[in-house]
Amino acid sequence: MNFQRKQFTGNELVSIYRELLLPRLIEEKMLVLLRQGKISKWFSGIGQEAIAVGCSYALQNDEWLMPLHRNLGVFTSRGMPLHKLFMQWQGDQDGYSKGRERSFHFGSAAHHICGMISHLGPQLAIADGVALAHKLKGEQKVALAFSGDGGTSEGDFHEALNVAAVWDLPVIFVIENNGYGLSTPTHEQYRCENLVDKAKGYGMEGVQIDGNNILTVIDTLRGVRDYCLREQKPYLIECMTFRMRGHEEASGVKYVPQQLFAEWAQKDPVRNYEQLLLSEQVLTPQALEQIQQETKQYIEKELQLAAELSSPVTLNIAAELQDVYAPPVLSARSYEEALEKGCTEKRLIDAIKDGLLQSMELHDNLVLMGQDIAAYGGAFKITEGLFERFGASRVRNTPLCESAIIGAALGLSLEGFRSVVEMQFADFVSVGFNQIVNNLAKIHYRWGQSANVVIRMPTGAGVGAGPFHSQSTEAWFVHTPGLKVVYPSNPADAKGLLAAAINDPNPVLYFEHKALYRSVSGQVPDAYYITEIGKASIVQQGKDISVITYGAGVHWALEYAAQHPEISLEIVDLRTLLPLDETAIRQSVQRTGKVLVLHEASITGGIGAEITAWIAEHCFELLDAPPMRCASLDTPVPFNTELEQQYLAKSRLHQSVQALLQY
Template sequence: MQFDRTGLSNEQLLSFYNALIYPRLIEEKMLLLLRQGKISKWFSGIGQEAIAVGATLALEDDEWILPLHRNLGVFTTRRMPLHKLLKQWQGSDEGYSKGRERSFHFGNRDHHICGMISHLGPQLSIADGIALAHQYKHEPKVTLAFTGEGGTSEGEFHEALNLAAVWDLPVIFLIENNGYALSTPTHEQYRCHDLVDKAAGYGMEGVRVDGNNLLEVYQTVKTARNYAVQTQKPVLIEAVTFRMRGHEEASGVKYVPAALFEMWEKKDPITQYANYLKEINLLSDEEITRIQQQLKTQIENEVALGLQTPPIRVNTALELSDVYAPAIPAVNPGPAAKEQRFIDAIAEGLKEAMHQFPELILMGQDIAEYGGAFKITEGLLKEFGNRVRNTPLCESAVIGAALGLSIGGFKSMVEMQFGDFVTCGFNQIVNNLAKIHYRWGQAADVVIRMPAGGGVGAGPFHSQTNEAWFTHVPGLKVVYPSAPADAKGLLLAALADPNPVMFFEHKALYRSITGMVPEGYYTIEFGKARLVQAGTDISIITYGSGVHWAVNYAMQHPGISIGILDLRSLHPLDYDAIREITAATGKVLVLHEDTLTGGFGAEISAWIAEHCFELLDAPVMRCASLDTPVPFAQELEKNFLAKARLDGYIQRLFQW
């Protein structure tokens, strides 16, 4: 094994040895604590330390790293105190995630580390977003994201690398190829000879290194960093290594041929580097013993401190409050107003927000020169330049990049060309955006605009209204306006809010609905419903297109006094308004365009039954669309929509 010390002093070489041996000694102690039941799980990086340590040493301390669960060396090289790490591994509320995450599934802004989630791959596109934030701020910084050879089979790997290449982002993608994804060997993962061969397909530079050679990793990452910063282009590095223990300790290593352990044990990164330092007379066996003993003493002291962990203190109010970052107070509208279509109110809201928030970035397919599929962003590119970005067709990577922008101090809006396409980014939304503030206090300042709904003959893949998928997820806010003034005010509130917001816009309302819209900047508070009209016979609780169905029905049936409540915001929900309109009539119909089973109406009706039972004069009823995909043919679609059954439900309820 050849070592290249170019540019490194003797002092640096010795400090590198300390950085390399320290995580190994910690691991040996952790494996003992694991057997003693003092920590619950461990993913060993023994034999792979040179990659995590070398890469971290090559970066500046304020450059973000997105590690995996076998990268203890990243955390130790960034000087995170071992006693606090141990509290994290024990699930203590004094750890980095207050007991909400295990092992290395956490992040920390002070150390510029963004923790992984168990779904391998999503961290790669977050790195794209952080790098994009550096570009917007003209900072000469790089972002480094780890993945394993198994993770390269994920679609997110392709999306993230492609996005970084297309957008010329200074990202280093570092593959730790240790031969096995749990028990699956590389020949069952990919057919290219080397994973670095994939770099050419994305139009980026790639290099393959000996992952057990500390200085080779360091020099390669250092060179890649300088190249990425100077050229503003990404780099792919494949670091070849071996996993000396199981995927995690419970899985064992019986599936690995014994000969591989014998071969790789001779390549142990610590032994090889120590031998090199001895060869150049920088280290002796006595000094190695002294350094190791000194570090072991330090580890014992830190462990003793870390084990002084009181029982976790359960605080339900704190648990609930930490799901979301603090909201922004509402801004009341001014007196001036003008009549606008629903679509124009949304477009004006985006423009107002771009002026209000210079850190706001708009992203989506065809939203720049073309102006978006519905022309909502038309003209914004000319006015705001590169803050309006076309994206490749990669919903997941773009949403991940939006989260990275948030980590970098920006706001972002991601437009789904059609709300149906959000399925391609589902993992990023429900597991990254929704959970990150609860996990380690990082806000996800992202709005996802969702053109949704039927009634326009667009068939099963362009007509869904899928709000119920997201109202179930703690950490997301879900908004669904029906009126132009609400559309603008709620959109501005969503873009002001530091939390992830799913903003539903019904396509059929875009050009069919008009109303008076306040001019200038204003916001409407989430969780405040709008009483459209009072009634004494029946109360309809609805949102989106359902509001207009209800209003039209009430106009056509003046003999029935119908109260109509427009929820506007589904999460948070205005329970006070629901109770008030229930009390007004004692008969409640929950109306929505989504399909019946599992629709959001079930949540509303269940809450009324539980909390307002004494106010009811009849069962709460739900009027929803058929439990089928949305059909294309006009007559079939009319029959599918809840509107087709509205009269039947109202008559049944009225006659109860």
């Protein structure tokens, strides 16, 4: 191995050795613990240590790293207490994830390490968001994300590199090319000669290096970091390496030709570096042995400390539920308080725009992102004028990269920013689904990190837009703990709930019905205010039937009530679908004894199924009839307007009400 000592001093070389040796010896110990049954799973990075250690060594300690499950050297190089890492790996409640996560699926904001999810690719986009935050704050910092060779086949890899290039972000993307994605060799993974060749396709620079040469890794990373900061551009590094163990220990290595192990054993990053230290007379054999013994003793001491600090798992359902969400922030001015300062008649679309405008004025760390939202003003013109008012840095047009933009929003939140991401249509959120339900939703429960991200979702049918621009997708997200889902039906709630969502430290899906944008008006307080998330509204009191609904369903119910004054309908506007206001639901059931849950989404698996089941389970003694659902057909949303009206729940509302009355 050709080491270039360059400017490295003897002390630096020894320091690097200690950093390189520690993860190797930890891994060897972990394999023993695995055989002893003291840990359940291990993803080995033996043979690849130089990459993680080198990257960490070259960056500043307050620059974010997005590691994967073979980057132990990131965690050790950032000085994370080893005994707590042992507790994490053993599933102890005093580990970094309170026993909720495995191996390296956790992070630590204090150490600027962002925990991975098993889907790998989403890490790259988070680095985009962190780098954007640094750029907006004028900080001279980079963000770095790791990918395996297999991960480069994921759409998230393409999206993240494309966004970083288009937005000129100081991001370093590091590919650890170890020849295999689990058992799939690289020749079955891609057809370009080298993965670094992809860099040119995204309009960025790249380099391929020996990932087993620790000095090459450090020297390259330092130079690349300087380039990214100087040019404010991203960079791709392909590190050639090899893992000497299986993907994880249970998978074995039978699929790997044996000659590869012999070949790469000669390129061992630790052993070759030791030979350098000896040949350069930086260390004597005795000094080398002493460092090894000291490191082993340190590992044993920390392992013993972990055992001493470990305690039996305490099962506490309340604590588990509490940690799903970050604690709410202090409330701002309420709707009632804002009323005193005057109101203006506004359409729903104008109220949403007002909420965005006032939030942008209040929060100078709020960034809006979405397709065509800048000078064009968005597909529905909600952001029109905001680009001219707040500039391109805070009102950002995005490429067609929904997953990467949602990931970037999470990255922004790591650095204290708030963001609102506009889906051009709620239907398109499906291509960003993973980032929402696995990354945003679970991050606080997994390692205590808040995610101040709002995703605006223009939703619903009734406008003749067909199957891919009319879907009601709210039930996809109501099933996911860690998300909040709001769905206003009127302008006043639209403004207040949007402000509340932007204030909330948790990810919020904000649904806004397209058909209501310009068809519904109402008095809206001029001043800034919030409407509390999780609280339903009684739109109309009644005694015969409780119609529990939201969005367009509120207006269907009001219209029906006006047409049938002989029926005393109580109309409950949920406003928030997750978390549900169960108290308001129960109180309404108590007043009427009969319940109809009305929603626009298709009936099977809709929110109505959850609400009627909850009522049957918790309010059975209050019922005079089974709780019923009135929802749309179990078909895609048709384009033809007559077929669309037949599809919608509104066409069956009278039938459902009569069935309940006659029960």
